[in-house]
Amino acid sequence: MNETPLIPAGVKRCSKWQFSLWMGAVTAVLIWGIYAMFLIWYKGLNQTNMNDAYGFALWIWADLAVIALGGGAFFSGFLTYIIGKDDLKNIINFAVIIGFICYSSALLILAIDIGQPLRGWFIFWHANVHSMLTEVAFCLSCYFAVLTIEFIPLILENPRLAKKPFLHHLSHNMHGVMAVFAATGVFLSFFHQGSLGGVAGVLYGRPFAYREHVFIWPWTFFLFTWSAAACGPCFTILVTWMTEKITRKKLVKQEVIWLFAKISGWMIITYITAKTIDTLYWALVTAPSKGFTLMDFYSSPTYNIGLLFIEIVLCGFVPGLILITRRGRENSFFLMSAVILAVIGVSLNRWVMVLQVMAVPLFSFNDWYTYMPSWQEVATTVLPVAYGLIVISLAYRYLPVFPQEQELNPID
Amino acid sequence: MFPFCFEWAWDMSHMVFMGGLWYALSIIGAGLTFAIVKSIMDMKSHDEKDHGHH
Amino acid sequence: MKEKNDYEHSKRYGMVIDLDKCTGCGSCMIGCYTENNVPFKADETNKLDSINWIQVYKLTNGKPYPETEISYLPMPCMQCDGEGKLGHSPCVSVCPAVATDYDYSTGIVSQIYTRCFGCRYCMAACPYHARKFNWWDPVWPADMEKYLSPDVSPRMRGVVEKCSFCFHRYQLARNKAYYENRQTEELGEDEYQTACAEACPTGAITFGDLNNKSHAVYQLKNSPNAFRLLERLETNPKVYYLSSKKWVRRQGDNYLANEEPGLIKKIDKQHH
Numbered sequence: 001m002n003e004t005p006l007i008p009a010g011v012k013r014c015s016k017w018q019f020s021l022w023m024g025a026v027t028a029v030l031i032w033g034i035y036a037m038f039l040i041w042y043k044g045l046n047q048t049n050m051n052d053a054y055g056f057a058l059w060i061w062a063d064l065a066v067i068a069l070g071g072g073a074f075f076s077g078f079l080t081y082i083i084g085k086d087d088l089k090n091i092i093n094f095a096v097i098i099g100f101i102c103y104s105s106a107l108l109i110l111a112i113d114i115g116q117p118l119r120g121w122f123i124f125w126h127a128n129v130h131s132m133l134t135e136v137a138f139c140l141s142c143y144f145a146v147l148t149i150e151f152i153p154l155i156l157e158n159p160r161l162a163k164k165p166f167l168h169h170l171s172h173n174m175h176g177v178m179a180v181f182a183a184t185g186v187f188l189s190f191f192h193q194g195s196l197g198g199v200a201g202v203l204y205g206r207p208f209a210y211r212e213h214v215f216i217w218p219w220t221f222f223l224f225t226w227s228a229a230a231c232g233p234c235f236t237i238l239v240t241w242m243t244e245k246i247t248r249k250k251l252v253k254q255e256v257i258w259l260f261a262k263i264s265g266w267m268i269i270t271y272i273t274a275k276t277i278d279t280l281y282w283a284l285v286t287a288p289s290k291g292f293t294l295m296d297f298y299s300s301p302t303y304n305i306g307l308l309f310i311e312i313v314l315c316g317f318v319p320g321l322i323l324i325t326r327r328g329r330e331n332s333f334f335l336m337s338a339v340i341l342a343v344i345g346v347s348l349n350r351w352v353m354v355l356q357v358m359a360v361p362l363f364s365f366n367d368w369y370t371y372m373p374s375w376q377e378v379a380t381t382v383l384p385v386a387y388g389l390i391v392i393s394l395a396y397r398y399l400p401v402f403p404q405e406q407e408l409n410p411i412d
Numbered sequence: 413m414f415p416f417c418f419e420w421a422w423d424m425s426h427m428v429f430m431g432g433l434w435y436a437l438s439i440i441g442a443g444l445t446f447a448i449v450k451s452i453m454d455m456k457s458h459d460e461k462d463h464g465h466h
Numbered sequence: 467m468k469e470k471n472d473y474e475h476s477k478r479y480g481m482v483i484d485l486d487k488c489t490g491c492g493s494c495m496i497g498c499y500t501e502n503n504v505p506f507k508a509d510e511t512n513k514l515d516s517i518n519w520i521q522v523y524k525l526t527n528g529k530p531y532p533e534t535e536i537s538y539l540p541m542p543c544m545q546c547d548g549e550g551k552l553g554h555s556p557c558v559s560v561c562p563a564v565a566t567d568y569d570y571s572t573g574i575v576s577q578i579y580t581r582c583f584g585c586r587y588c589m590a591a592c593p594y595h596a597r598k599f600n601w602w603d604p605v606w607p608a609d610m611e612k613y614l615s616p617d618v619s620p621r622m623r624g625v626v627e628k629c630s631f632c633f634h635r636y637q638l639a640r641n642k643a644y645y646e647n648r649q650t651e652e653l654g655e656d657e658y659q660t661a662c663a664e665a666c667p668t669g670a671i672t673f674g675d676l677n678n679k680s681h682a683v684y685q686l687k688n689s690p691n692a693f694r695l696l697e698r699l700e701t702n703p704k705v706y707y708l709s710s711k712k713w714v715r716r717q718g719d720n721y722l723a724n725e726e727p728g729l730i731k732k733i734d735k736q737h738h
Binding site for chain 3: 044045046050051052053054055056113114115116117119120122123126127128130131132133134137199202203204205206207288289290291292293296357358362363364365369
Binding site: 129135138170180181191 | 452
């Protein structure tokens, strides 16, 4: 009896040797990260360069950034299953995989980041419902479960797994109720993306981060959700493009990319407009009421006013305007530039909302606080990248991730 | 997280927060249960059909 | 969190530190280290990861000699009443695991070491840097372990700690009152004093119940020279400072170039 091949039918994959060589290289980086991770778990957070002024640092930024970038998953789910943009079915599998990687990475980084990892479950068990971090923990874990559920049917479509009758039916039935999971995912994402923004926005002791509230939610709550929905798709497009370059194949029809990019563009434009209003209100009303001028927050050589320009104009309005114009997004150079700028923009926003918050001195007799991550922090932050590459490589090789691949790359 | 944890209070914050949480978890649980149970039933009916053909 | 807030009638322990009397000797810090089993490192060069529950800062007026003036400012945890004085201290409201709590009967912000899992969100929330993280396992030189106070539990690696206004002394005072068949809620001013207040050789630190008219802090806090740190953030600290020097009072908060500290305070009071 011939065994069913592991690789999906009708598509071409590289040789085992080539694949093993690539995986070997990535695994080496992964092992470096895992070594650093165990070093931190064994010896404690003294392995980092964080200090009492910089209690939140590289890891929290990495967490916020990967979750924002993983936002492509919930937003594409929202557009496909709830709004009914059927074209996006051709990229949603990949968006889900990227989301799965981002969210599992975020959970791993959080597990490394806490001083008492064995007590991590306290955040659920002894939950303080008033804390934004509690909301983050719950929604993050629940949404990770949803992403896993969204990923499973795709895994079950591997030809060898699909031979098992139960798994075949399960994949089919899970697809059948996917809209319910997607809707739950959107609900959970709205709250955890938002509460991640709330993490900084509620800090009324930190005037750089603090924002006015709507009911219990500071403006950053809505801005974070919005920016994740806006820039997450850009990251999905970027990773799809990179996968196409590496595999030297067109995997998703350009019309699908353009549609996704157009929606993302309008989200970015509206987001960055709201962000501009927020920044103006904060600079002209909130901060002065606490005795600060805008320039007090940008008086360090590292954290200067240029950052605000880069975030709002260069990595906000510019990519937004490119993506909403047909000629902009249909030119591949401009499209990719816009996508990269948007990804940098949202990552920079998260950096500023974590690290600059810590750096700003609150007393005139204190100086700006500085911080440079240790190699252990860098290695554990690179770890998810290596892990992500491995998951994407395995998924691409063994699963029918791209529904249009066969049509775009016919095998004679 | 549960009413038997000592910091639990039957106040508005807990109702809203935990209400949302348990609601989301129930939907996820119900969806999964549905998919699994239906797959088992599908598999059985498929088997019966197969037997019927022979 | 569940207790009701009776802001005006419950006890609100606080401190008034007279900066005109502070010489910057650091006795308060030493007193605190020994009283509260605060761990220290073999090399304390890097102040950003050393643990202290009260830290003495040096302020200068920034003028060249001979007009140079300096002032020392000891900074413990401010035991903030929080926005709207409702017990929503910056740190308490953010802790995801209820490891830090506001005690409505004393106004003291507690830290539960065995509950803290080391996320450090409270440190990010505290504008005073009053919260310190245990980056290392606490290690004392050989025999010093025998001198640790049995009334205060030493902390483990990976958790946050901070000044508790020597809360164990409050508990001991209440125990004593109970055994003497007295009202445990009516302690004398001298029955509960913090280690730093007792250690201060110039008597710069006064400690007591800010709501109790018979306590010295009640009058002192109303002095025209009194101010609190970063008051404009609305953290409502329970640590007050006294300084006859205007430039010191100005450094206690942030002001725009055209603002006068005294004036802003008045406006705030009217506002509330």
